[in-house]
Amino acid sequence: MNQDEENQIYEQKLQAAFGSAAGFQAHLAASGAGIRFTGIDLCRPLEDAQVSFLLDALSKYRIVCLAGQDLDRFTLAGFERFANHWGAPIPHPNNFTRGGKPAQQDGASDGPIELIPYAERTAAAVDKTFPGQLRCLSHESPTVLVTSNFRGDVKDAETRVTAGGSWHTDIEYETLPIYVSMFLAHRSPLSRNAPGGTWVPESAAETPHPYYEGSSKELMRLRLQLPLNGETAFADTAAAFEALPAEEQRDLEVRQLRRRLNEGDEGWLAPLVRTNPRSGIKSFHSPIWASRPKVRPAVEVDGMTPEESRAVLDRLEAHILQPQFRYDHLHVPGDVTIWDNFMTLHNSPPVKSNITSIEDARLLYRLSCKGQPCLALPRKDDPAWLEAHVAGGYRTPLEMLDT
Ligand SMILES: [Fe+2]
Numbered sequence: 001m002n003q004d005e006e007n008q009i010y011e012q013k014l015q016a017a018f019g020s021a022a023g024f025q026a027h028l029a030a031s032g033a034g035i036r037f038t039g040i041d042l043c044r045p046l047e048d049a050q051v052s053f054l055l056d057a058l059s060k061y062r063i064v065c066l067a068g069q070d071l072d073r074f075t076l077a078g079f080e081r082f083a084n085h086w087g088a089p090i091p092h093p094n095n096f097t098r099g100g101k102p103a104q105q106d107g108a109s110d111g112p113i114e115l116i117p118y119a120e121r122t123a124a125a126v127d128k129t130f131p132g133q134l135r136c137l138s139h140e141s142p143t144v145l146v147t148s149n150f151r152g153d154v155k156d157a158e159t160r161v162t163a164g165g166s167w168h169t170d171i172e173y174e175t176l177p178i179y180v181s182m183f184l185a186h187r188s189p190l191s192r193n194a195p196g197g198t199w200v201p202e203s204a205a206e207t208p209h210p211y212y213e214g215s216s217k218e219l220m221r222l223r224l225q226l227p228l229n230g231e232t233a234f235a236d237t238a239a240a241f242e243a244l245p246a247e248e249q250r251d252l253e254v255r256q257l258r259r260r261l262n263e264g265d266e267g268w269l270a271p272l273v274r275t276n277p278r279s280g281i282k283s284f285h286s287p288i289w290a291s292r293p294k295v296r297p298a299v300e301v302d303g304m305t306p307e308e309s310r311a312v313l314d315r316l317e318a319h320i321l322q323p324q325f326r327y328d329h330l331h332v333p334g335d336v337t338i339w340d341n342f343m344t345l346h347n348s349p350p351v352k353s354n355i356t357s358i359e360d361a362r363l364l365y366r367l368s369c370k371g372q373p374c375l376a377l378p379r380k381d382d383p384a385w386l387e388a389h390v391a392g393g394y395r396t397p398l399e400m401l402d403t
Contacts, residue, residue, distance in 0.1 A: 009183050017053040025149070026069040028063065029327030031239035033344070042066060042082050042336060043073045048375040051085045055373050058086075062238055062343040063329065066336040071186060076139030076365060077400045079336070081377065083143070084396055086180040086338070087369025088381050090171075091142035091391045095121060099193040103391070113392035115142050125151040130358050132369040134187060137365070142394065147183075149351040157354035161200045163207040164226040165348040167235065167321065168291035169341040170368050173261055175268055176389040177285070178368040182338040185331035187363040188231045189352070198228035199360070200350045207350070208382035210293050215314050222321035227328035227349045228264040230362045232337070234327045235345040238283035241273060249273075252316075253282070263297045272301075274342045287320065289313035312363040320345060331364060377401050 001009075007026070014022050014037070022038035028034025035057055045056075058064045083089045093103035096113040103113070123136040129150040136146060149162075171178040196203040209224060225352055226233050241249065253273045260267035274285045289310045290298035301309040328349075329337060339346065352360045370389055371381060378401055387393040 006360050014053065017047075017050050025078075026061070028065070028329070029234070029236060031236040031327065031351075032305050032325075033061055033066070033234070033236040033239065034063040034327055035306070036065040036067055036328070038067050040066050042069050044077055045081070045377075046085060050146075051373070051375045055086075056278060056341055058338055059276045060064060062236060062283075062340050063234060063327070064338045065329070066338075067332065067334065069184065069334045069336055071137070071334055072183075074137075074334075076137045076141060076144050076184075077366060079182075079365065080139075080141050080143055080396055081401050083337070083369055084377050084379055084401065085370045086182075086373055086376065088379060088386065088390050089141075089143040089367055089369050089394075089396060090178065091394045092145040092366070092368070092392070094145055095142040096391065100261060112275045122146040122148065122151060126363065128152045128363065129355075134361060134363065136363070137186065141396075141400070142392075143367055144398075147348075147362075147364040147366055149189075149353050149360070150355050157356075159180040159355055159360070160353050161207060162351055162353045164224075164233070164289055164350045166210045166293060167223060167233075167288055167317065167345045167347045169286040169345060171396055172270075172286035172291065172341070173259055173296045174389070175270075176370055177341065178370055179341050180338060181341060181366060181368040182336055183232070183331060184367075185333050185335045185337070185363075185364065185366045187333055187358075187361045188331045189360050189362050191357065191359040192229070193222065194228070197227075199230055200228050200352055202228065212290055214295050214310075216318070218320040218376075220322070221313055222318060225321075226347060229328075229330065229349060230349055231328035231330045233347040233349060234339065235320050236325045236327065236343070237285070237287065237320055237345060237362045238281050240322075240325045241282050241284055241323075244319075249282075252284075257286075258300040258302055260297040260299075261324075265297075266299075269302055276340070281343065283315070284320065285342045286345070287313060287316045288345070289317070331362075 018040050023038045025036045080089055096103055096115050098113050118140050123146045126148050127135050170181045189199045204235045255272040256269040257272050259270050273282055275282050301312055
């Protein structure tokens with residue numbers, strides 16, 4: 001079957017599930033990753049067959065974009081309902097404290113949590129920046145992380161450029177890692193007034209970065225090559241695995257990484273390579289020596305010294321960050337973009353901060369899920385499982401599922 005015939009069959013299946021208005025554009029990335037669907041309205045609850053179709057799409061394409069949600073009708077409650085199909089949505093550490101301490105800090109990772117009042121969360125500050133022009137979608141769920149490059153009044157400040165982050169996957173430092181994360185885009189930067197016609201200048205790569213000293217020049221160059229228009233940077237760890245010689249694949253497949261939540265913990269072993277249960281595709285999960293420098297301990301390859309671990313993982317990171325496995329995803333307002341954290345790495349781009357023009361505003365909402373997908377809602381997660389793996393044992397309130 002050639003590509004055209006394959007596309008035709010896929011389109012028939014898509015339209016059988018979602019109706020004749022549904023369309024797709026596949027292989028957004030040169031590596032083969034990424035699919036963008038149009039004509040799928042997430043305001044409506046999904047049927048089992050529709051959920052199943054989307055789960056299959058993610059297991060194959062690693063990154064799935066459901067374009068064009070109507071932000072006048074779609075709510076963050078609807079977004080959280082949608083997330084429930086992928087896994088149990090987890091409260092974001094920025095939205096709660098534990099024993100009065102910020103949840104991202106060193107410390108306990110279980111036990112009761114205190115939700116930070118809405119007025120003290122990013123969403124409330126965001127609303128003050130462009131009054132009458134831009135407000136966060138209303139919603140007080142602790143699972144939604146508001147990602148923005150503005151937080152309140154900045155009248156006299158000068159616009160700056162803030163460097164991107166470090167390559168990572170979401171919450172890989174817990175025994176049950178997040179497997180799916182998703183963004184709903186509300187606003188993307190429109191200005192392109194940096195030299196070279198981009199949003200931020202190329203020199204953003206020279207601003208201070210979070211990495212430890214001691215990696216090779218080439219790895220640092222690859223790490224800092226980040227998109228300049230506010231895109232989320234992805235690396236396809238399935239294609240990167242696939243590209244290695246069979247012998248190296250076999251060697252890496254049996255490797256385990258010792259992960260630790262906090263320095264001094266004994267930690268636990270987690271596989272370096274995972275097999276997607278739906279598609280059978282193999283990929284690296286968070287194959288990074290220190291993906292959260294100075295926040296979480298570096299990982300060790302089981303049976304290796306810390307120095308050997310770093311050498312092996314830095315080499316792997318340099319392999320994965322090569323341009324042929326990279327994809328910069330432009331967020332268009334109304335797009336929901338989902339990625340599989342077991343099959344990708346991602347990074348935040350350099351952004352303008354202290355902005356005074358709404359043309360520079362970047363506003364996204366993020367949700368992340370753990371555990372198994374679920375066709376029909378509500379989810380039936382065991383309370384003991386929730387208690388063990390989801391902060392505060394959180395579950396989406398039933399009234400939100402009825403939205
Ligand atoms: Fe992330």
